Amino acid sequence: MSVPEVYSIAQTPVTCHAFNANRSQVALSLNDNKAYIYVNQGEGWAVTETLAEHDKAITSIDWAPASNRIVTASQDRNAYVWSQSPDPLTGALVWKPTLVLLRINRAATFVRWSPNEDKFAVASGARAIAICSFDPENNWWVAKQLKKPIRSTVLSVDWHPNNVLLAAGSADMKARVFSAYIKDVDKRPTPTVWGEKLPFNTICGEYASPAGGWVHAVGFSPSGDVLAFASHDSSINIVYPGGPTIYNIRISTLPYVTLTWTTEGSIVAAGHDCQPMVFSGSEAGWALVGTLDDTTSGGTKFTAKTGTVGRLNSTAFNTFRNADTRGHAGGGDVVGDTELLTVHQNTITSVRPYEVGRDGAVKRVSTSGVDGKLVIWDVAAVSVGGVAGRLGAMRI
Secondary structure, eight states: OOOOOEEOOSSOOOEEEEOOOOSEEEEEOOOEEEEEEEESSSSSSSEHHHHOSSSSSEEEEEEEEOOOOEEEEESSSSSEEEEEEEOTOOOOEEEEEEEOOOOOOSOEEEEETTTSSEEEEEEEEEEEEEEEEEEETTTEEEEEEOOOTTTEEEEEEOOTTSEEEEEEETTSOOEEEEEEOOOTTTTOOOOOOBBBBBOTTTTEEEEEOOOOOEEEEEOOOTTSEEEEEEETEEEEEEETTTTEEEEEEESSOOOOEEEEEEETTTTEEEESSSSSSEEEETTEEEEEEEEOOSSSSTTOEEEETEESSOOOOOOOHHEEEEEEEESSSSOOSSSSOBSSSSSSOOOOOEEEEEEEEETTTTEHHHHHHHSEEEEETTTTOOOOTTTTTTTTEEOO
16 A cells, blocks of 8 residues: 655645646645645755735635646635736846735635636635636726625535536525526536536535534535535435435534545545545445545554544544443553544545546645645555445435
């Protein structure tokens, strides 16, 4: 099993990250009002640029691979598009911001470029999603807002491959699919399983997990025909709108807050349990099949005693576990006083595709976490010890 590449970036949380096209640079938010661009120097990463324009903490970053533009969203209710241009004095390329007119009165929470990179979506606490496109006459980005029927903070968004449909997860316990069609920007989309006539703000689907809970993460499959979302009720839901079928997988660990598809039948999800987990399936059914953490060599393992992954391995925890499961007190094998049995030592905040093969399948993914680490995982190296087949999907 291949060993993941682990980089200790900072002593502060890495709240989000985004790589450039050739993966030589990465933009990070370190829980403050600046975006930091790191360059790969072989054995590690070093800061080369600091993008400072926001007044409050940056909540999300996305880097467009083709146009090489970075978009940042912040708690200051603003977003900026950063592009490189020559400095008039030195001629060196420098990052310069372009204003985005979001027209929101609450924090911006999440941002993603569309596949064609001609617009982007900004989620917010204002119960709205700003769909932003460029206005060349005024040299700024203007927004049209998706509002109804959102009833609370939007926590995540993801674009359909057709550049028109947008999935959104919200704190009102719903995952929705909207049409973000803009007449002067988009070509008329071809019919999909989500619908045919798609004027702006058309609701193409609305879903919730059986137990409810904030929808932390949403994602379209590579084809765009399937939707996955993760809820705070510790569940993953897979939606087949053409069925219609929804598979609900309840997990026995802490909730996931981020996910990404790697193939049409595979998802990597991560969150508060500090370990990226792999789900696999098809329209016939879904199941949790394993973890990207190496469960057989050093540092990380599946603990059969508790049936959980990535739990705290402290003296106090082991004492409580033994008293609960065996009826007596006693310590356990202690890795460290408060050390986790996972690569990440705190919540994973973001998981994103890192390397895509010629067949379109994601070969490697990257994760960032509250522990200040950036980790690159081999998707093919799935450890199934003790986990495979443990949790199947319930069809609803």
